[in-house]
Amino acid sequence: MTRPTESSPKRRGAGLNRRDFMIGGGAALGGAALLAACGDDDGGATATTTTAAPTTTADTGPGSTTLGSNYSGEKNREALAAAVAATGVETMINTIDHNTYQENFNTYIQQPDDVVSWFAGYRMRAFAGKGVLGDISDVWSGLNGMSAGFRSASSGLDGKQYFVPFYFYPWAVHYRKSLFADMGYSIPTTWDEFKALCDTMQGDGITPLSAANDGRWPQMGMFDMLNLRVNGYDYHVSLMGGKESWESAEVKNIFSTWSEILPYYQPDANGRTWEDGAGALRDKQTGMYLIGTFLTSQYTEEEVLDDIDFFLFPEVNPEHGQDAIEAPIDGFMMAASPENETAAKALLSGMGSVPAIDAYIAVDPSVVAANSNADTSGYNALQQRSAEAVGSAKYIAQFLDRDTDPDFAANVAGVGIADFLGAPGDIDTILADIEAKKQTYTFE
Amino acid sequence: MEATAASSLKPRRGARRRRSSTLTGRDRMWLWFMVGIPAFLHIALVWVPAASTVALSFSEWDNLAPLSDISATGFRNYWIVFTIFEADLFGALFNNLMLVVWLTVCSAIGMLFAYLLDKNIRGTAIYQSIYYFPVVLSLAVVGFIWKSTMFSRDRGLLNEIWPGGPVDFVGDGTKLFSFDIPFLDPALGLSKNFAALLVAMAWRHIGYIMVMYLAGLKAVDPALREAAQIDGCNEWQSFRRVVFPSLRPINVIVVVITVIEALRAYDIIAALNEPRGTDVMGTLVTKSLLGEGGGRVGFGSAYGVVLLLLCLGFIIWYVTNHYRESEI
Numbered sequence: 048m049t050r051p052t053e054s055s056p057k058r059r060g061a062g063l064n065r066r067d068f069m070i071g072g073g074a075a076l077g078g079a080a081l082l083a084a085c086g087d088d089d090g091g092a093t094a095t096t097t098t099a100a101p102t103t104t105a106d107t108g109p110g111s112t113t114l115g116s117n118y119s120g121e122k123n124r125e126a127l128a129a130a131v132a133a134t135g136v137e138t139m140i141n142t143i144d145h146n147t148y149q150e151n152f153n154t155y156i157q158q159p160d161d162v163v164s165w166f167a168g169y170r171m172r173a174f175a176g177k178g179v180l181g182d183i184s185d186v187w188s189g190l191n192g193m194s195a196g197f198r199s200a201s202s203g204l205d206g207k208q209y210f211v212p213f214y215f216y217p218w219a220v221h222y223r224k225s226l227f228a229d230m231g232y233s234i235p236t237t238w239d240e241f242k243a244l245c246d247t248m249q250g251d252g253i254t255p256l257s258a259a260n261d262g263r264w265p266q267m268g269m270f271d272m273l274n275l276r277v278n279g280y281d282y283h284v285s286l287m288g289g290k291e292s293w294e295s296a297e298v299k300n301i302f303s304t305w306s307e308i309l310p311y312y313q314p315d316a317n318g319r320t321w322e323d324g325a326g327a328l329r330d331k332q333t334g335m336y337l338i339g340t341f342l343t344s345q346y347t348e349e350e351v352l353d354d355i356d357f358f359l360f361p362e363v364n365p366e367h368g369q370d371a372i373e374a375p376i377d378g379f380m381m382a383a384s385p386e387n388e389t390a391a392k393a394l395l396s397g398m399g400s401v402p403a404i405d406a407y408i409a410v411d412p413s414v415v416a417a418n419s420n421a422d423t424s425g426y427n428a429l430q431q432r433s434a435e436a437v438g439s440a441k442y443i444a445q446f447l448d449r450d451t452d453p454d455f456a457a458n459v460a461g462v463g464i465a466d467f468l469g470a471p472g473d474i475d476t477i478l479a480d481i482e483a484k485k486q487t488y489t490f491e
Numbered sequence: 492m493e494a495t496a497a498s499s500l501k502p503r504r505g506a507r508r509r510r511s512s513t514l515t516g517r518d519r520m521w522l523w524f525m526v527g528i529p530a531f532l533h534i535a536l537v538w539v540p541a542a543s544t545v546a547l548s549f550s551e552w553d554n555l556a557p558l559s560d561i562s563a564t565g566f567r568n569y570w571i572v573f574t575i576f577e578a579d580l581f582g583a584l585f586n587n588l589m590l591v592v593w594l595t596v597c598s599a600i601g602m603l604f605a606y607l608l609d610k611n612i613r614g615t616a617i618y619q620s621i622y623y624f625p626v627v628l629s630l631a632v633v634g635f636i637w638k639s640t641m642f643s644r645d646r647g648l649l650n651e652i653w654p655g656g657p658v659d660f661v662g663d664g665t666k667l668f669s670f671d672i673p674f675l676d677p678a679l680g681l682s683k684n685f686a687a688l689l690v691a692m693a694w695r696h697i698g699y700i701m702v703m704y705l706a707g708l709k710a711v712d713p714a715l716r717e718a719a720q721i722d723g724c725n726e727w728q729s730f731r732r733v734v735f736p737s738l739r740p741i742n743v744i745v746v747v748i749t750v751i752e753a754l755r756a757y758d759i760i761a762a763l764n765e766p767r768g769t770d771v772m773g774t775l776v777t778k779s780l781l782g783e784g785g786g787r788v789g790f791g792s793a794y795g796v797v798l799l800l801l802c803l804g805f806i807i808w809y810v811t812n813h814y815r816e817s818e819i
Binding site for chain 1: 779
């Protein structure tokens with residue numbers, strides 16, 4: 048269940064990817080390569096082309112199409128090829144190193160392949176709004192097994208669908224089952240129980256919560272969860288869309304709720320990498336960790352992997368219960384004017400169907416299928432729990448930097464959250480600053 | 492009157508130039524060719540992008556729509572930079588200033604090391620190698636090394652030996668000292684994590700400068716020092732009055748390198764994931780321009796123009812003051 052390292056940044060923030068990419072260039076080749084990578088549009092790109100589909104009856108089929116892929120990890124690439132083959136559509140897969148792909152997506156999407164891999168939510172909507180994506184509502188009408196939540200995550204502001212979900216990975220509170228069993232802890236479902244558990248852990252000499260914020264994205268997850276629990280999904284979407292004030296009572300409430308658990312955090316979260324937070328959880332120095340399920344990519348020991356479980360973030364406001372979950376979705380979109388629209392739609396329809404995701408998961412079993420009809424018999428325990436958790440959620444949020452303007456997320460909201468962690472008492476000043484900066488964004 | 496004087500001068504001056512020229516037409520063609528190509532490349536690759544940056548800083552563009560979607564916004568980006576993001580801007584400028592001061596100190600230390608190692612003490616080669624070693628690493632790599640092995644709060648070497656418990660060298664943005672500026676909310680100051688970064692940068696910068704001065708010192712005529720000694724100079728006098736002035740060519744280069752390194756600093760901070768409190772102009776520019784969020788081309792360009800003006804200002808001032816009157 049080890050995730051190829053190249054694949055995990057994709058599950059995280061935009062800022063991180065950019066840096067990983069640039070740093071990678073610098074580390075490997077020195078400053079010159081770094082500068083070249085900065086200046087050049089596709090200097091670091093390692094594009095490879097694979098024909099993945101069996102050359103079946105070309106004259107009766109929809110013809111051939113092209114797929115721009117950021118599945119550049121060895122395992123991911125192999126898995127994607129298998130998935131595409133399962134659709135039976137003859138496809139040229141154009142694989143680009145996924146950091147480079149994301150880095151240059153603005154340029155790429157103006158002259159893209161017919162079908163392109165991307166993320167659901169705002170990140171897709173922004174491009175749909177620009178008219179660079181093709182409407183695939185007719186593909187959606189033929190899809191089975193996609194929940195309403197996935198449908199809305201795939202829809203543009205005009206209500207049409209522009210995205211086919213492929214897989215996802217939820218964010219939840221991870222813990223070690225053996226620690227909970229040994230110490231007699233039980234799973235908290237409400238905020239008071241959660242805080243009481245933290246208190247107990249602290250009394251037992253365990254730091255209750257792993258806390259990392261290196262790169263300024265990991266704590267975005269905590270912000271999102273608290274907003275979803277305190278103010279609900281609708282408010283979250285509205286806030287992300289720039290329609291609410293960051294100085295409102297609702298937002299202040301998020302941070303005052305957050306302050307209640309800061310004493311249970313590992314100290315100095317801002318300087319800790321999420322990997323170090325994972326190490327602390329593994330070593331049972333900490334008791335719980337709110338992070339995506341990609342957490343397990345950090346663990347190689349079989350007994351640790353089998354010992355990791357998660358629970359949903361506890362209820363804070365009874366009005367909203369535990370009705371929302373954060374689960375970034377990866378999937379595919381169609382270019383605005385593909386060379387072969389019939390084949391592109393056939394491919395998208397195929398990728399949204401069961402055989403493709405089954406074929407993918409057979410090779411890379413670390414993700415959970417978006418299609419609820421997919422074969423879950425091969426799932427490990429965590430995959431099954433992930434599928435249940437997302438399936439039962441009424442609302443699915445993506446992630447702060449996928450749900451709002453990525454630049455606002457990285458350079459304003461993420462910065463404010465980091466400042467809050469450094470000096471929780473300054474929250475009023477920080478929120479006033481966020482609100483002033485927010486005014487300079489259009490959130491179109 | 493003037494006009495006639497000028498017209499009578501003109502042909503004469505032209506004639507003289509033609510007479511004194513020993514270049515054939517072919518030579519001249521080659522000259523144009525050899526000057527022209529580098530000049531063309533320089534203008535195309537440096538000044539056209541720089542001018543575009545200036546132009547874009549007066550516009551708004553999401554880097555996505557066709558070029559026709561670029562809309563002029565006048566000074567709006569600058570207004571935003573200087574009134575709304577002013578804490579980021581002045582914080583970054585302050586950090587750049589800190590870098591100038593600090594790297595100047597490091598350059599002086601590098602000079603001292605070079606002076607001492609030039610004295611043929613035993614094991615000079617070993618000391619030289621040790622001090623020079625960090626220089627072969629890119630600053631991005633230096634950042635990685637310090638972040639993971641030295642600064643890491645949970646695993647770092649420094650935290651194992653630091654008296655008084657672990658310190659968050661990477662993330663702790665609280666200020667070591669600060670100045671209250673009337674219109675700025677977070678006061679300007681040196682944050683703890685930026686001070687830690689300065690140490691990592693010194694590790695590399697000192698060796699770099701040391702090697703340049705070592706090369707310079709080798710070129711100083713030993714007879715000069717002997718003469719100074721015979722004339723009764725003590726060590727400091729002979730360095731101050733004899734050796735240092737003869738190092739002038741190196742000094743000029745070192746000053747340029749030090750200031751430009753300080754202004755363009757970027758890679759080591761990016762390698763540390765740009766912790767809060769460590770932004771410099773270079774990271775502000777790239778944050779807005781690069782990445783899939785890079786939808787603020789005009790805004791990022793405005794930061795870039797501020798940096799460009801700083802660099803240009805320094806270079807013009809320095810070149811006019813130090814190159815013109817010396818024959819370096």
